[in-house]
Amino acid sequence: MSEIFSPISVPAAKPAQAASEGAATRGVLIGISVTFLALFLVLPLFAVFTQAFSKGIGAFLDAFREPDAWSAIRLTLTVAVIAVPFNVVFGLAASWAIAKFEFPGKALLITLIDLPFSVSPVVSGMIYVLLFGSQGLFGSWLIDHGIQILFALPGIVLATVFVTFPFVARELIPLMQEQGTAEEEAALTLGASGLHVFRTVTLPNIRWGLLYSVLLCNARAMGEFGAVSVVSGHIRGLTNTIPLHVEILYNEYNFVASFAVASLLAVLALITLVLKSFLEWRFAGELAHGRAH
Amino acid sequence: MNSRTAGHTDSPLDRPSTTIRVESVSKTFDTAAVLHDLSLDVRAGELIGLLGPSGSGKTTLLRIIAGLDAPDRGRILFGDDDATGLAVQERAVGFVFQHYALFKHMSVADNIAYGLNARRRADRPAKAEIKRRVGDLLDLIRLSGFGDRYPSQLSGGQRQRVALARALAVEPRVLLLDEPFGALDAQVRKDLRRWLREIHDRTGQTTIFVTHDQDEALELSDRVAVLDRGRLEQVGTPDEVQEHPASATVMKFLGDSVEVEAIAEGGRVLVRGRETPVVAPAGIIGPVKLYVRPWQLQLAEAESAHLSGTVRSSYRTQGRQRIEVVDAEGRVLAVEDFDGVRHPAGHPVGLRINGGHVFG
Numbered sequence: 001m002s003e004i005f006s007p008i009s010v011p012a013a014k015p016a017q018a019a020s021e022g023a024a025t026r027g028v029l030i031g032i033s034v035t036f037l038a039l040f041l042v043l044p045l046f047a048v049f050t051q052a053f054s055k056g057i058g059a060f061l062d063a064f065r066e067p068d069a070w071s072a073i074r075l076t077l078t079v080a081v082i083a084v085p086f087n088v089v090f091g092l093a094a095s096w097a098i099a100k101f102e103f104p105g106k107a108l109l110i111t112l113i114d115l116p117f118s119v120s121p122v123v124s125g126m127i128y129v130l131l132f133g134s135q136g137l138f139g140s141w142l143i144d145h146g147i148q149i150l151f152a153l154p155g156i157v158l159a160t161v162f163v164t165f166p167f168v169a170r171e172l173i174p175l176m177q178e179q180g181t182a183e184e185e186a187a188l189t190l191g192a193s194g195l196h197v198f199r200t201v202t203l204p205n206i207r208w209g210l211l212y213s214v215l216l217c218n219a220r221a222m223g224e225f226g227a228v229s230v231v232s233g234h235i236r237g238l239t240n241t242i243p244l245h246v247e248i249l250y251n252e253y254n255f256v257a258s259f260a261v262a263s264l265l266a267v268l269a270l271i272t273l274v275l276k277s278f279l280e281w282r283f284a285g286e287l288a289h290g291r292a293h
Numbered sequence: 294m295n296s297r298t299a300g301h302t303d304s305p306l307d308r309p310s311t312t313i314r315v316e317s318v319s320k321t322f323d324t325a326a327v328l329h330d331l332s333l334d335v336r337a338g339e340l341i342g343l344l345g346p347s348g349s350g351k352t353t354l355l356r357i358i359a360g361l362d363a364p365d366r367g368r369i370l371f372g373d374d375d376a377t378g379l380a381v382q383e384r385a386v387g388f389v390f391q392h393y394a395l396f397k398h399m400s401v402a403d404n405i406a407y408g409l410n411a412r413r414r415a416d417r418p419a420k421a422e423i424k425r426r427v428g429d430l431l432d433l434i435r436l437s438g439f440g441d442r443y444p445s446q447l448s449g450g451q452r453q454r455v456a457l458a459r460a461l462a463v464e465p466r467v468l469l470l471d472e473p474f475g476a477l478d479a480q481v482r483k484d485l486r487r488w489l490r491e492i493h494d495r496t497g498q499t500t501i502f503v504t505h506d507q508d509e510a511l512e513l514s515d516r517v518a519v520l521d522r523g524r525l526e527q528v529g530t531p532d533e534v535q536e537h538p539a540s541a542t543v544m545k546f547l548g549d550s551v552e553v554e555a556i557a558e559g560g561r562v563l564v565r566g567r568e569t570p571v572v573a574p575a576g577i578i579g580p581v582k583l584y585v586r587p588w589q590l591q592l593a594e595a596e597s598a599h600l601s602g603t604v605r606s607s608y609r610t611q612g613r614q615r616i617e618v619v620d621a622e623g624r625v626l627a628v629e630d631f632d633g634v635r636h637p638a639g640h641p642v643g644l645r646i647n648g649g650h651v652f653g
Contacts, residue, residue, distance in 0.1 A: 182390050183396055185361055185390070186388065186390060186394040186396075187407065188382055189360075189381055189386055190407050190408030190460075191408050191463055192382065193382065200396075204398045205397065205398065
């Protein structure tokens with residue numbers, strides 16, 4: 001399989017006659033791309049680390065001696081640990097339903113899954129304020145029952161789940177659609193129960209796609225700023241996630257600490273990128289997105 | 294379902310076989326009717342081919358028998374048991390898919406053992422027993438030593454054999470094959486056909502296979518069921534359907550034929566006022582269509598000919614000479630004649646009708 005879907009399959013002989021006039025165009029295009037990448041991605045990344053280490057390694061490490069920094073890291077991890085599995089379950093259910101069954105409203109469901117991608121994260125956060133804020137729809141009921149959603153962990157988790165829920169479904173829907181239902185049907189005729197089929201046939205077929213999407217979902221869950229900012233309330237040591245903590249430090253002109261904590265997010269991004277590239281390279285045939293590269 | 298385990302004996306080839314009755318089954322997808330009130334009896338131990346053009350509903354019928362689709366109306370009986378309400382897992386059918394549907398991430402041996410491993414612990418054979426049975430089946434499909442390979446390392450023909458072994462491993466009451474050789478090239482297809490027939494002769498298992506290939510159906514089947522647009526046109530042995538096609542549809546689908554304007558008169562069939570050896574069915578009088586096979590046409594002198602035209606081309610294939618004649622209306626008439634004479638293009642010829650069919 002991996003031979004068939006080998007990512008590099010550009011025919012070597014074909015572009016020969018187009019090469020003479022194409023060489024200049026290609027050079028310009030590559031030049032523009034590389035310049036943009038350098039200006040907007042590599043340079044800022046470099047700046048983050050330069051700033052973080054501008055007062056030496058000691059000042060860098062001091063940023064992590066702050067209890068508030070640790071509480072922000074803890075909160076971010078907690079949120080990711082709740083939000084990612086939630087979206088894996090949702091994504092599996094949605095893509096299973098969409099890929100393997102026909103039902104009315106299917107097109108609408110696919111559109112709705114994309115909603116978080118098209119809505120500004122700030123609006124996503126506002127939705128929860130409107131629903132659960134003290135002036136909100138369920139506000140008074142929640143206050144009566146002493147349930148705190150806004151400015152607390154549940155609100156941050158809800159906002160994160162909302163923002164990240166397309167990732168798993170979007171990767172798995174095309175993958176499952178392409179694989180069709182023949183293998184599952186074969187397993188059923190052999191007497192396997194639905195759950196057994198899922199465990200032994202469906203899941204192994206989508207495992208790399210699932211891992212890929214979990215990776216992206218996790219990166220977004222940990223890095224989300226806008227939606228979380230609206231619902232968090234910015235309570236130091238309580239409801240600040242890593243991105244919010246970075247902002248607070250920066251606003252207090254504590255640049256070294258701010259960039260030091262930011263470098264943590266940058267490292268997370270780099271690790272994600274490396275793992276993502278590895279998955280795309282090694283399992284291109286078993287990913288929906290990897291196919292395009 | 295105890296017949297699945299009750300039938301188990303030491304040999305993997307010794308399986309119970311059962312009759313299958315399809316009773317007035319109808320099926321509609323969205324708004325398109327796929328099967329119309331279709332009934333079919335399959336005898337125990339029979340190898341029956343469902344033959345029809347694409348869109349005739351043959352695959353849908355097979356999937357309904359397997360339980361992969363549910364009929365809108367009608368019943369499916371396995372022996373005396375009503376299987377209509379049974380889930381696919383409870384039907385104990387072996388199903389072979391056109392594109393094999395092997396489990397890509399499992400070895401050949403694991404593929405074959407899948408159905409046995411999927412059983413509840415109480416019904417599951419011991420590990421050693423499973424291994425032994427997989428070995429027997431690998432021998433049967435002539436792939437001993439291939440157990441550790443993966444489907445991607447096999448050729449198309451080998452994959453289809455593994456798919457068959459996987460279906461046989463669970464000792465199904467009936468074997469269902471959906472265009473089993475459709476995705477293979479001509480030579481492999483021929484070999485596998487012969488081999489499937491051999492296996493069927495050894496196992497004696499009730500087997501239904503779907504095909505759109507007339508030769509395949511006629512060569513392989515004990516009986517052929519011809520389907521067209523969701524209706525059963527005819528069921529019979531390959532000889533019966535060829536010698537006595539029940540309708541023009543069956544006639545046309547089973548091979549090349551020429552449609553000739555004719556007059557039926559007191560049981561006789563006349564073409565351009567000249568009598569033919571064809572007998573019209575009782576009660577058919579007046580203008581009719583006569584269907585003639587290429588080998589029922591013969592080159593003849595003008596005075597004894599029913600039809601005339603000019604030769605367009607002529608070629609030989611496998612000991613037979615095939616001549617294409619264009620008549621005055623521009624229709625192409627295929628003739629299979631072996632007179633050993635070369636017929637140059639443009640040459641005027643007469644054609645005699647030696648047989649054919651008229652349908653009511």
